[in-house]
Amino acid sequence: DAGVIQSPRHEVTEMGQEVTLRCKPISGHDYLFWYRQTMMRGLELLIYFNNNVPIDDSGMPEDRFSAKMPNASFSTLKIQPSEPRDSAVYFCASSFSSGASNQPQHFGDGTRLSIL
Amino acid sequence: SQQGEEDPQALSIQEGENATMNCSYKTSINNLQWYRQNSGRGLVHLILIRSNEREKHSGRLRVTLDTSKKSSSLLITASRAADTASYFCATDARSGNTPLVFGKGTRLSVIA
Numbered sequence: 686d687a688g689v690i691q692s693p694r695h696e697v698t699e700m701g702q703e704v705t706l707r708c709k710p711i712s713g714h715d716y717l718f719w720y721r722q723t724m725m726r727g728l729e730l731l732i733y734f735n736n737n738v739p740i741d742d743s744g745m746p747e748d749r750f751s752a753k754m755p756n757a758s759f760s761t762l763k764i765q766p767s768e769p770r771d772s773a774v775y776f777c778a779s780s781f782s783s784g785a786s787n788q789p790q791h792f793g794d795g796t797r798l799s800i801l
Numbered sequence: 802s803q804q805g806e807e808d809p810q811a812l813s814i815q816e817g818e819n820a821t822m823n824c825s826y827k828t829s830i831n832n833l834q835w836y837r838q839n840s841g842r843g844l845v846h847l848i849l850i851r852s853n854e855r856e857k858h859s860g861r862l863r864v865t866l867d868t869s870k871k872s873s874s875l876l877i878t879a880s881r882a883a884d885t886a887s888y889f890c891a892t893d894a895r896s897g898n899t900p901l902v903f904g905k906g907t908r909l910s911v912i913a
Contacts, residue, residue: 689843718900727903727904727905727906728844728889728903728905730900730901730902733900741900776843776844778843778844787831787832787893789834789846789849790844790846790901791846792843792844792845793843794841794842794843795842795843
C-alpha cells in the first residue's frame, strides 16, 4: 500500500520566493495534518483538515502560510513570501477517523525546506 | 498547552541491552501514542495505549501507562542497532476532539 506521499523531498529557495509543498494522503483517510519540525521547537501542528475542511489552523505561524485541500487526495501548504526562519522539515500525516487523536497517524517522509 | 515530555533527551546503550524511555504529560488524556523516527524519515506509529489500559505489548516493545502519575514508559527489550532512532510520545486531551500533541523525543543510539 502506498503511504503518505510528499513532494518535493528537498526545496532550497531564496527568501521572498513562494514555496508550495504537496501531500497525497492515504486513500480512505479523512484526517490530514500538516506539521513543522525544528530542533528548537520540535514537532508543531500547523493545521488539520477533516473531510477536506480546515478544522484548526491556530498553529499556522503567520498570514504568509496558507493550506488548502481541494479534494480528498491532495493538499498543499504554501508560504508566500518565504523567510529564512521558515527553514524546517514539513510533514504531512493522515489518519482514519474516529476523532482527531483516536487513531494512529501515518506520516510522509517530509519536505526539507531551506530558505536562503 | 498539553504536551508530553520525554525523558531522557538522549540515551546510548549497547546492543542487546534494554532501553527505557519515559513520557510525562500534564492533563487527563483519552489515549497516548508512541512513535519512532529514523533519521531523514517521517514518524512511524508504534503503539497506542488507552487511558483505561495499564500495559500493552507489541513484539519487543512494552508500554505502560500510569494515569495517576500522568506518565508512560516505553521499554525496548534486547535492543538492536536498527532501533537507533528518536522516539516520541503523543497525547490528546480528554475533553473535546483535539489533535495529538507531540513531545520533543528521546534520541536512542544502540551501539553494535
